[in-house]
Amino acid sequence: MTLDRERALRLAGETFDIEAAAVLGLKQRTGEAFARAVEAMLAVVGRVVVMGMGKSGHIGRKVAATLASTGTPALFVHPAEASHGDLGMIKPVDLVLAISNGGESEEITAILPVLKRLGVPLVAMTGNARSTLATHADIVLDTGVEKEACPLNLAPTASTTAQLAMGDALAVALLDARGFKSEDFARSHPGGALGRKLLTHLSDVMRTGEAVPRVGADTPFPALMREMSAKGLGASAIVDEAGRVLGIFTDGDLRRLVETGADLRQVAAREVMHPSPRTIHRGALAAEAAQLMEQYRITSVLVVDDEGRLCGAVNSNDLMRAKVI
Known part of the structure; x- marks a missing residue:
């Protein structure tokens, strides 16, 4: 035939x-x-x-x-x-x-x-x-x-x-x-991509407690590096005594500093951090964190409470594992 x-x-x-x-x-x-x-x-x-x-x-x-x-x-x-x-x-x-x-x-x-x-x-x-x-x-x-x-x-x-x-x-x-609404649709499709985006909250995927890298503003640079290396986020939050976020230091910041040839052994965290970094509220959806990362071309976001205190962190790898992105 x-x-x-x-x-x-x-x-x-x-x-x-x-x-x-x-x-x-x-x-x-x-x-x-x-x-x-x-x-x-x-x-x-x-x-x-x-x-x-x-x-x-x-x-x-x-x-x-x-x-x-x-x-x-x-x-x-x-x-x-x-x-x-x-x-x-x-x-x-x-x-x-x-x-x-x-x-x-x-x-x-x-x-x-x-x-x-x-x-x-x-x-x-x-x-x-x-x-x-x-x-x-x-x-x-x-x-x-x-x-x-x-x-x-x-x-x-x-x-x-x-x-x-x-x-x-x-x-x-x-x-x-x-x-x-789309939120209602997601509730009946929890296993689908839309369901994950609309039902997955940051609290479901973010790092918390000791898994979140953080140092004080006066922390010496070597100690800041040890904290970043130990926690594996690719960044560290800089916080005040109350735990409120003052700034962030990332792997990208480190590369740029090294290229300047500066002696980093004597500097403190406050001297190298990015002040007032992008943060997201702990009640947000994980998809909102993904959108924030894409909008500002960043790979990590610090999660804060109503008073601006650090309560978690999430990076693009965390969101990919959760299949949010």
Whole structure:
């Protein structure tokens, strides 16, 4: 079997055109019913229960996951399993979002009477407004398409793309109505990059206690070097008797001093430090420390409390280990 590359590329282009037209077609038909569906989902005390068979079921799982991750409690229940006990997952406080292009999936139509008896609101996402599903639904979202991208017009392609787009539109409208923010998204994605950036605080990654290099302002230069070498931060804080930050001395400062040829054995920390260095409050996010480092092209930041007392330190290596950068 050999591939006709030219034909494959032509079919790919036709698929993109057909599916793009299917999504754009939704825009013309999305009106009052869509607004009512969003209002109904906002009013749900329980969860949005998504159902679908076959390819619509795969789309339903994704829609349920997107809703759940953007502030709308949701889960997917397989219609076939629902008839064998999983209907117990659905409570009168829930709402069912049933997805079926033809609207006649036997597994879904079989449980419609039970849903009615439960008094559960039913939103249908279907391409057939005259179907059994549409007839029983409280709200119908029209996801019909003129044709599938499949050359045989059989395999669900454009229709499932339309369903997916409608599901995303519902999720976006709902998260906006709920005032859902990036911080909320991060709380449901603690393992992702965004979650790490928005949920990781400096207190989770910074060095504290004896691990933080610090010396007094009158500390001789050799002692300052020993403190820096022992703690491995690449810098040392210079503090007063109350622990408030007066300055910082870094590896870069050392290189620049050595280049001058100055005799460093007799100088004190206050003579070589950078006064009033960049610091960050201990309540800040680790991502804020990363931003500070990038903005000022520094590799270490001292962490202070409300009174400006040194309580920690963090460098770029610490943030990389925490996968914040």
